[in-house]
Amino acid sequence: MIRILLADDHPLTRSGLASWLEKEEGVELAALASDGESAWQSILELRPDLALLDIEMPGAGGIDIAARIRKNGLKTNVLMLTAYSAHQYVMASLRAGAKGFILKSAPLEELRKAVFDTARGVFYLDPSVSLTGADEPGEELSPREREVLILAGQGLPASEVASLLSITERTVAAHLTSIYGKLGARNKTEAILLALKKGIVLLDELRFLDGERGTP
Amino acid sequence: MRKHLLLALMIVVTLLTAAGFLFSLYAFRAQEEAMDSMMRSYVVDLAENFAGGAAMGRGMPQRHRPMGQMRFRMLSTDASLRNGGAGGVLLIGQDGRVAAASPGAEKLLFLRTRAEFSDEPEKVRGDDGNDYYVAKRGLEDGSYILAAVSRTVLIAPLAGIWRTWILTAMATSAAIFLGMILLWRYLAVPLRRIAERIRGMRWGKDHPPALYSGPLYELESLSAVIGTLAEEAFAKEELKKRYVTDLVQAEENTRRHLARELHDGPLQSSVAAIKRIQLAKEALPPQAGELRRHLDTAEDVVQTAAREIRDYCDELSPSWIRLGLASAMQENADRLSRAYEGLVIDVDVDEDLDVLSEESSLALVRIFQEAVSNSARHGGASSVRAALKKEGDAVHFTIEDDGGGFDAGPASGTDFELLRTTGHRGLANMNERVRLLGGTMKLESSPGQGCRIDIVFPLAREESTAAPA
Numbered sequence: 001m002i003r004i005l006l007a008d009d010h011p012l013t014r015s016g017l018a019s020w021l022e023k024e025e026g027v028e029l030a031a032l033a034s035d036g037e038s039a040w041q042s043i044l045e046l047r048p049d050l051a052l053l054d055i056e057m058p059g060a061g062g063i064d065i066a067a068r069i070r071k072n073g074l075k076t077n078v079l080m081l082t083a084y085s086a087h088q089y090v091m092a093s094l095r096a097g098a099k100g101f102i103l104k105s106a107p108l109e110e111l112r113k114a115v116f117d118t119a120r121g122v123f124y125l126d127p128s129v130s131l132t133g134a135d136e137p138g139e140e141l142s143p144r145e146r147e148v149l150i151l152a153g154q155g156l157p158a159s160e161v162a163s164l165l166s167i168t169e170r171t172v173a174a175h176l177t178s179i180y181g182k183l184g185a186r187n188k189t190e191a192i193l194l195a196l197k198k199g200i201v202l203l204d205e206l207r208f209l210d211g212e213r214g215t216p
Numbered sequence: 217m218r219k220h221l222l223l224a225l226m227i228v229v230t231l232l233t234a235a236g237f238l239f240s241l242y243a244f245r246a247q248e249e250a251m252d253s254m255m256r257s258y259v260v261d262l263a264e265n266f267a268g269g270a271a272m273g274r275g276m277p278q279r280h281r282p283m284g285q286m287r288f289r290m291l292s293t294d295a296s297l298r299n300g301g302a303g304g305v306l307l308i309g310q311d312g313r314v315a316a317a318s319p320g321a322e323k324l325l326f327l328r329t330r331a332e333f334s335d336e337p338e339k340v341r342g343d344d345g346n347d348y349y350v351a352k353r354g355l356e357d358g359s360y361i362l363a364a365v366s367r368t369v370l371i372a373p374l375a376g377i378w379r380t381w382i383l384t385a386m387a388t389s390a391a392i393f394l395g396m397i398l399l400w401r402y403l404a405v406p407l408r409r410i411a412e413r414i415r416g417m418r419w420g421k422d423h424p425p426a427l428y429s430g431p432l433y434e435l436e437s438l439s440a441v442i443g444t445l446a447e448e449a450f451a452k453e454e455l456k457k458r459y460v461t462d463l464v465q466a467e468e469n470t471r472r473h474l475a476r477e478l479h480d481g482p483l484q485s486s487v488a489a490i491k492r493i494q495l496a497k498e499a500l501p502p503q504a505g506e507l508r509r510h511l512d513t514a515e516d517v518v519q520t521a522a523r524e525i526r527d528y529c530d531e532l533s534p535s536w537i538r539l540g541l542a543s544a545m546q547e548n549a550d551r552l553s554r555a556y557e558g559l560v561i562d563v564d565v566d567e568d569l570d571v572l573s574e575e576s577s578l579a580l581v582r583i584f585q586e587a588v589s590n591s592a593r594h595g596g597a598s599s600v601r602a603a604l605k606k607e608g609d610a611v612h613f614t615i616e617d618d619g620g621g622f623d624a625g626p627a628s629g630t631d632f633e634l635l636r637t638t639g640h641r642g643l644a645n646m647n648e649r650v651r652l653l654g655g656t657m658k659l660e661s662s663p664g665q666g667c668r669i670d671i672v673f674p675l676a677r678e679e680s681t682a683a684p685a
Contacts, residue, residue, distance in 0.1 A: 010484040016491030023498075056479075056535060083483055084526060086536040088547035104487045105522050108494045130554075186553060189546060 002119045003030040007039035008054040036060025050119045055082040070097030079118040100124030123203045139182040148175040153192040237389030244382040256337040259349040263363035267353035303365035310358040420453035475533035486522035540570035556592040560599040579649045595619020613671040621661040
């Protein structure tokens with residue numbers, strides 16, 4: 001049984017999601033919250049397995065709460081819930097330690113998948129977060145390319161990636177271009193999201209957790 | 217020519233004055249010489265007259281008479297000479313003693329003690345402080361006549377008037393000369409300086425400089441009046457700018473408000489409706505085929521509505537602005553490269569700049585949107601590079617494209633008012649947003665050379681002191 005906390009400041013959305021969670025097999029709605037701070041209190045008291053957090057809430061938003069969960073070493077996984085599909089929302093959520101990202105309007109099957117995946121700590125990304133190369137299988141990355149992508153994915157600038165791998169910045173740029181081509185991505189963010197989605201790179205490998213790049 | 221008219225006039229007056237002064241000086245000297253020679257011949261005449269009279273026994277003193285009772289009669293038109301005030305005559309005997317004297321000639325006795333006189337008249341300073349012209353004439357018996365006349369008294373009125381006149385002329389010349397110098401120093405020079413400063417001022421753009429500080433009340437009021445006018449022009453210009461700024465700000469506020477309303481109202485309702493439709497579908501028995509189709513259509517319709525509302529919200533006031541500048545610029549670039557198919561956009565943002573306020577971030581995003589739109593639509597660029605760097609307390613924002621460029625001409629530099637009036641509203645609006653940030657914007661472009669925009673603005677106090685996120 002997955003114990004879930006749901007936090008959303010909009011009553012209609014909250015009650016809609018809640019009534020689904022209440023009926024769903026294998027999940028238990030442990031608490032409801034209408035803002036970030038009360039969500040945080042519930043998480044501290046109830047230690048749910050999964051927190052479904054709205055990104056935009058009055059006071060502390062979902063990203064803040066996710067960061068607090070990570071900072072306090074809680075075992076609660078986070079599935080970010082949002083009305084917007086901006087790539088940087090996804091990146092910010094992942095950096096804050098969230099395991100998944102889903103749109104509020106997603107079909108119930110996707111929601112179900114997202115809940116069960118992220119509760120197990122598996123990365124989930126809403127299909128409607130548009131990624132150009134999402135539907136193609138893509139080519140396999142070389143080990144070096146994976147390294148470059150992982151380091152770049154941690155938010156390091158090209159100069160630092162280069163010095164960590166003892167290669168030149170020019171070579172880093174060349175690797176990135178090759179990675180984009182293989183994955184069908186147009187930029188770094190897309191490349192990282194595609195690699196995560198296709199399982200080429202695991203969420204834990206990105207170690208956003210170290211907080212080199214703080215939460216926004 | 218007119219530029220130097222005042223100077224020329226002053227030089228003419230000064231030269232004339234100097235000429236007058238020199239002429240007066242010359243006249244003074246000439247007069248002195250004339251007086252001198254006149255006095256000499258006068259005293260020689262006097263001595264000779266007495267010498268001649270003595271030879272003929274006329275007016276000769278009686279030898280046995282004691283000194284003091286023997287008198288010459290002074291034959292002169294000058295009363296002061298007649299009663300001895302301005303000189304006199306002495307008859308010095310063979311024994312060197314005074315044999316006779318004219319009335320009041322006692323004060324001339326000192327002449328005896330002086331060195332020998334020659335036949336030439338001499339000028340001697342008397343005990344009474346007067347200058348005396350002295351002439352000596354010997355008589356046959358070895359005695360001699362000494363005649364002395366004080367020049368100051370002799371023809372005093374005439375000499376006095378003449379001399380006073382010349383001195384007055386000289387003093388006047390000197391005064392005019394001094395006046396010219398003062399006039400130049402305190403009027404012409406400050407006037408020129410005021411003109412110079414006004415010329416160097418950008419009317420309406422600069423605060424007026426200090427125009428004049430000095431003793432002249434008139435110049436002070438003149439510069440005060442000019443200062444007031446300039447200050448008013450400045451205020452007017454500021455008001456105009458502020459009006460535009462207010463417009464931009466009001467527009468941004470309205471957009472944000474609308475986005476918020478759409479997000480909180482219609483979007484949330486749509487999402488809730490979608491959820492309910494989805495739940496209803498779940499609850500349907502498997503055989504309810506037609507009902508399921510209706511519900512599918514309903515969900516599609518509401519999904520479309522939700523998507524449209526989201527797009528509106530993003531366009532009105534993107535929520536991802538709250539993620540900080542670096543993320544926001546990246547998101548912005550992603551979206552722009554999707555919107556302008558085939559355009560490569562590269563943004564490089566200093567992480568330190570995440571301390572920028574939401575308003576500043578939004579302004580930068582809008583500026584970049586405008587710039588990319590220009591590059592893609594007018595320049596036909598295939599790539600745009602942007603960098604946001606923190607340098608000290610300032611932020612440098614550069615945007616470069618590889619497009620066709622255009623003749624920036626009068627637009628280069630910072631005069632974007634012209635752009636607004638010549639149809640380049642986009643650039644003018646960018647400049648307005650830059651101004652809102654308290655910064656400046658420079659545009660460089662020429663045909664075939666792409667376009668480069670340089671923006672520099674200061675970090676606001678709270679932004680530059682905020683701890684890095």
